[in-house]
Amino acid sequence: MGVTDEEIYVKYRDELIRYAAVLVGPSDAEDVLSSVVMRALKSGRSLADLNEPRPYLMKAVLHESLNRKKRRRTEDLGDYAVEAKQSQPEVLKAVIDLPTRQRAAIYLSYWGGMNSNEVAEIMGCRPATVRRYVHLAKRKLEAVLSDDD
Amino acid sequence: MTTDQQTIEATRAAFEDIIDEAPLPPEWSTVTGSVQRLHLREDRPRWLVGVGAALGAAAVVIVAIGAVVVFSDGSNDAQGTPATTEVPPTTAAPELTSTTAVPKGASAPIDITDGITVVASSELPGFEAIHLVDGDLDRAWNDAGLRGLDAEITITFSHPVGVGYLVVHPLRDEERFLRNYRVQGYEITTDDLAEPISGRLTDTLDPQQIDVASTATTVLTLKVTTRYPSQPFDGGPPFDELAIAEIRVFGDPLLDEPSATNPIDTTTTIAPPVIVESTTSRFTSPDLDVPEDPFLWDHYVANAKSGDVPVELRGQLFKVNYEVMKPMGALPLEYYSDVYEVGVHESATFLLDPDSNILVSIGWQEWDAADAPDANPLGFPDDAVSEQWGPDRVLINIDADRGEFGLVNESIMKVVRFATLNTAQGSSPLTISEAEMRRIAADVFAVIES
Numbered sequence: 107m108g109v110t111d112e113e114i115y116v117k118y119r120d121e122l123i124r125y126a127a128v129l130v131g132p133s134d135a136e137d138v139l140s141s142v143v144m145r146a147l148k149s150g151r152s153l154a155d156l157n158e159p160r161p162y163l164m165k166a167v168l169h170e171s172l173n174r175k176k177r178r179r180t181e182d183l184g185d186y187a188v189e190a191k192q193s194q195p196e197v198l199k200a201v202i203d204l205p206t207r208q209r210a211a212i213y214l215s216y217w218g219g220m221n222s223n224e225v226a227e228i229m230g231c232r233p234a235t236v237r238r239y240v241h242l243a244k245r246k247l248e249a250v251l252s253d254d255d
Numbered sequence: 256m257t258t259d260q261q262t263i264e265a266t267r268a269a270f271e272d273i274i275d276e277a278p279l280p281p282e283w284s285t286v287t288g289s290v291q292r293l294h295l296r297e298d299r300p301r302w303l304v305g306v307g308a309a310l311g312a313a314a315v316v317i318v319a320i321g322a323v324v325v326f327s328d329g330s331n332d333a334q335g336t337p338a339t340t341e342v343p344p345t346t347a348a349p350e351l352t353s354t355t356a357v358p359k360g361a362s363a364p365i366d367i368t369d370g371i372t373v374v375a376s377s378e379l380p381g382f383e384a385i386h387l388v389d390g391d392l393d394r395a396w397n398d399a400g401l402r403g404l405d406a407e408i409t410i411t412f413s414h415p416v417g418v419g420y421l422v423v424h425p426l427r428d429e430e431r432f433l434r435n436y437r438v439q440g441y442e443i444t445t446d447d448l449a450e451p452i453s454g455r456l457t458d459t460l461d462p463q464q465i466d467v468a469s470t471a472t473t474v475l476t477l478k479v480t481t482r483y484p485s486q487p488f489d490g491g492p493p494f495d496e497l498a499i500a501e502i503r504v505f506g507d508p509l510l511d512e513p514s515a516t517n518p519i520d521t522t523t524t525i526a527p528p529v530i531v532e533s534t535t536s537r538f539t540s541p542d543l544d545v546p547e548d549p550f551l552w553d554h555y556v557a558n559a560k561s562g563d564v565p566v567e568l569r570g571q572l573f574k575v576n577y578e579v580m581k582p583m584g585a586l587p588l589e590y591y592s593d594v595y596e597v598g599v600h601e602s603a604t605f606l607l608d609p610d611s612n613i614l615v616s617i618g619w620q621e622w623d624a625a626d627a628p629d630a631n632p633l634g635f636p637d638d639a640v641s642e643q644w645g646p647d648r649v650l651i652n653i654d655a656d657r658g659e660f661g662l663v664n665e666s667i668m669k670v671v672r673f674a675t676l677n678t679a680q681g682s683s684p685l686t687i688s689e690a691e692m693r694r695i696a697a698d699v700f701a702v703i704e705s
Contacts, residue, residue, distance in 0.1 A: 112283045117278035127277035128270060136278050143286045145417060145470050145507075161449035169415070169447050169471035188276055193268035201269040216263050217270045227449065247262050 115143060119162055122167055128213045129171035129206055131186025138174060142166040149224040164228045172206055200250040204243050211239035212247075267580040364419035367412075371504065376407040379496055384408065388503045392424055394471035395431075395500040403436040403482035403497030410504065415471035417507035420444065424462040424501035426431075430488045432460055436497035441465065441705040458483045471525065477502070 113219065126166035140165065146153060156162050192196045201209060207229065214225040215236075222236040229236060368388050375384035375396055382397035387408065399408045421443075426432040443452040448469050456463050467475070485493035 115283055115286070123280040124274045124277050128273050132273065132276035132278060136281055140281055140286050142470070146468065147287065157450050165447060165449055166470045172415075172471070188273050190269075191272050191275065192267060193272045198269040200270055201266060202273075212266060213270055217268045236558045244259075244262055247266055251262060251265055 109154050109217050111147070114159050115155045118163055122163055125164060125210075125213070126167050126171060128217075129168065129210060131172055131202075132188065133186065134174065138167060141174075142170050145170075145242075161227050166211055168206075168229060194251075196250050196253070197247060200247055202233075204246065208239045208243040211236050212243040215240050364417070364507055366503055367416055367418075367508050368502075368504045370413055372411045374409045374411075375501075376405060377401055382496070382498070385655045387499060390501070392427055392500045395426055395498045397435070397496035400495040401436070401497070402485075402495050403479050406479040406497055408477045408499075408502065410475045410477070410502070412473050412475075414509070415447070415473050416504075416509050418467040418469045418472045418475060419506040420467055421465045421477070422462050422501075422503045422505065423456065423465060423499060424503070425460060426498050426500050427460055429460060430491065431498070433486050433488045434491055434494050436485050436494075437483040438479050438497070438499065439483045440479070442478045442480050443467060444476050444478070445469045446470045446474045453480070455481075467506075469506075475504075503569060509589050 108119050121140070122139050123135050126138040146166070153159050153163075186202060188198060189204065201212075206210070210229060211225055214220050214228055215222070218225075220228070222240070225236045368390075371388060373384045373388050375387070375398065377399035378384050379397040379399050382395055384396050386394040387396045388410075396408075423438065423588060425437055426435060437458060438456050439458070440455050442451065443465065445467065448467075452465070454465060456465075465477075469475075479497065482497055485495070487493050
């Protein structure tokens with residue numbers, strides 16, 4: 107018997123909600139994840155039909171986040187805020203202020219421990235583009251950290 | 256001095272704080288319940304209005320094309336066979352919506368074909384790729400007599416859309432249908448789906464549906480992997496062309512979605528995709544002073560293809576790496592035909608082209624000297640920075656706007672060539688002084704602003 111859509115969802119949902127939280131903020135993460143699954147299901151497509159559901163879902167989360175950000179920016183609502191507990195507030199703010207794709211790239215690289223090829227698969231772009239995202243993000247973060255020194 | 260490890264650890268701590276506040280993921284039943292509610296909502300006349308508008312638009316197109324629709328396949332004529340059936344003007348409006356041709360149910364997505372651009376791997380004169388999306392089933396695309404080998408059709412949307420499915424219309428005249436090659440196996444890739452979608456069409460005169468179910472597609476490619484062979488018909492010989500009459504794209508244009516508190520206005524027709532004009536370039540060059548939507552930049556950045564341009568420096572030929580952007584949604588399409596983004600290279604660990612010793616980056620990226628003084632050691636203006644790249648490499652960034660990557664067009668490539676030409680001094684190429692880099696930047700901006 108094959109894997110069901112629900113089993114696939116349950117398998118990846120924790121990872122997906124964390125990724126969504128990083129991209130759009132904790133308060134909107136649930137909406138993003140729900141929207142991704144809704145879009146997949148309303149199109150009549152089964153998650154179980156996918157050979158590689160994880161990169162598909164991760165990419166869908168990124169695109170949904172970008173679309174959401176686009177709409178929000180249009181409404182001038184700004185970025186999200188998170189309380190700094192373990193991190194330096196300036197670094198946390200710098201991370202949140204990164205463009206979404208740069209934040210995704212650096213999250214998957216630094217937090218997820220993926221190399222640029224793996225991140226590229228998740229993000230749907232070329233490894234060189236991932237390296238560029240990471241570079242630009244790192245440059246901004248290093249600048250913040252240097253200011254703290 | 257901040258080390259890489261310090262940066263990584265500080266960043267990880269920031270992510271830990273964000274993730275700590277992440278909610279629990281919703282239960283499956285909650286999500287699927289939302290889907291059921293959505294389906295109920297989509298039963299409203301929105302789709303009917305959209306489909307009606309598509310039908311209306313198709314009818315207008317067909318009427319405008321009028322009675323001049325005649326099958327006159329140049330290659331087919333060249334083979335000494337008569338042109339096939341003429342279509343009487345009264346048969347103007349073919350069936351172009353999946354709701355009639357390929358039933359999809361009450362929640363069928365709308366036709367989002369209008370406004371897309373389509374390019375084919377080859378085309379026969381008179382049977383260009385544009386006929387794939389012209390709303391006319393009697394005007395077809397033919398490949399250039401290649402029997403469908405390596406045939407590819409690339410569809411580009413003006414902004415990201417959710418593609419539900421395609422409807423592929425074969426030639427509807429039986430003789431033409433049989434005498435041309437037809438699509439059998441296909442593979443579809445998009446820039447937002449990780450996996451290609453492959454399948455097989457039936458050898459039938461009927462239109463057929465290919466499910467895609469993407470979420471934010473800007474480029475979709477349909478590759479023909481196998482073909483049904485052409486065959487003689489009623490004494491006429493087979494042709495060498497693969498033919499498709501029409502491809503219609505159905506899906507979600509990803510305009511603002513209705514919410515529970517702001518339900519769909521059933522009296523409103525579906526607007527075509529629009530390009531948001533939210534900013535204007537800081538550059539004053541007429542070539543670059545165009546409206547752009549920075550929120551869509553991400554979508555084309557991932558779709559560049561790279562290459563190089565030769566630059567002659569004092570009689571010696573060098574290569575400049577670059578990336579050509581595919582048509583996307585950030586700018587009106589006419590600005591994309593010769594738009595470049597020149598490649599950026601960050602560290603020696605990157606896979607640099609060993610034959611390339613001029614690496615140029617031009618983009619629009621905010622350069623906030625106040626926030627990142629160390630990154631601008633040469634003190635260029637806020638929207639420009641150049642830095643020496645290794646002992647024999649030079650990296651020139653011309654950056655402005657919002658921390659995303661940007662665009663240059665051919666006129667700016669001339670500036671790049673101008674700048675790189677000025678970096679070549681003597682036989683040891685591209686080892687330049689800080690003062691010279693300052694001069695180059697000044698020259699570049701003088702040209703850009705002129």
